[in-house]
Amino acid sequence: MHPMLKPALRRAWRERQSVQFGVTGALAVTLGPVDTATGTLLDLLDGTRGLPLLRAEARSLGLPDGHLDALLGRLTAAGLLDDVRAGGPEAEALRHRAPVLDRLRPDLAALSVVHPEPGGGLRRLAARQATHVQIRGAGRVGASVAALLSASGVGRVEVLDGGHTEPWDVAPGGLPAAAVGERRDAAARRLVRHTAAIPARRAPRPGSAPQGDGTAEGGPGHAAGLSLVVLCPRDGLAAHAPDPAAARDWIATGTPHLYAGVIESTGLVGPLVLPGGTACAGCLELGRADRDPGWPRLVAQWRSGGRRAPVPACDLSLASAVAGTAAAHALSFLDGELPACVGARWETSMPLLEWRPRPVAPHDDCDCGAGGKSEGQDTPGIARSHETMAG
Structure with missing residues (x-):
């Protein structure tokens, strides 16, 4: 073990014999009493020394035997201690890829404080390399989500969409102005390559890209090897009122999928569907x-395309906020957590932009299998997905 105080947590003396680690209320921890010698010992916990050397340093400071081990135990229990050699073989391999790790050091620092166990941050960052996410839609939201996930260390990000890039698809962090007129799928693939923190593995190029606005379509192979599908249709109606038929294959194969988009002046993220465990598009x-009772008639008319605006409303800053939130929820799930969009849709509207949750409950009449479960009851879908992502 080469113990190191987590560098992401700022340290300051609260008074002479107590030290506070962390600034924000969510993470701040106070350690005390801390005498002068112990304070000096804290400065030595920088990951460059193993336990034998640290014990020798503690003795040279006049500290009794066992003091160091007791201190390390307290720091570990408080989630303040990391280990520069922990995390398993995948984490060790990532340590030897200096250019990749340098790109991801801010992400690693954040993960290290979210996951308190030593090596937990690097283990999750390394595990992202094995994940495969498919983005449906390469508009202002979808392309930005793809770039964020690729830059955050997701091993394979695949973007499916049809048609050609229009001037209004362009967004900072998404498709560039140079892509106008180019096929959306080709432009999105290049964006993913350029933003990737980890060099892409060569994979067979997908067959014909789906036509239309980037909504999900049925067909074989959609769930093959997928960790998550993120649906970001350029027409936000397909995220606000998703067609259950479009997700039938994902429900059947147990593929987690997340909806995100902008409709008129409202942005939405969720629900994240864990098939068989949480509410799906059919339940919604x-x-x-x-x-x-009038909702089915309205949706049928909207989906038919009648009186559709030639360019759907999609405020750029709102689209960016939705993309960032969707990517953060997706990464939380890939890292083994169940984010707040499981069983809920988060919405925000201009001009106030206050995010609010809208619960989405399983419906007893839906054939997805999630209906009829009591509140708080564990479901196979949730347990299986959580265990798979975390493992």
């Missing part, structure tokens, strides 16, 4: 019809 549609 049935639940809305229960509350509003």
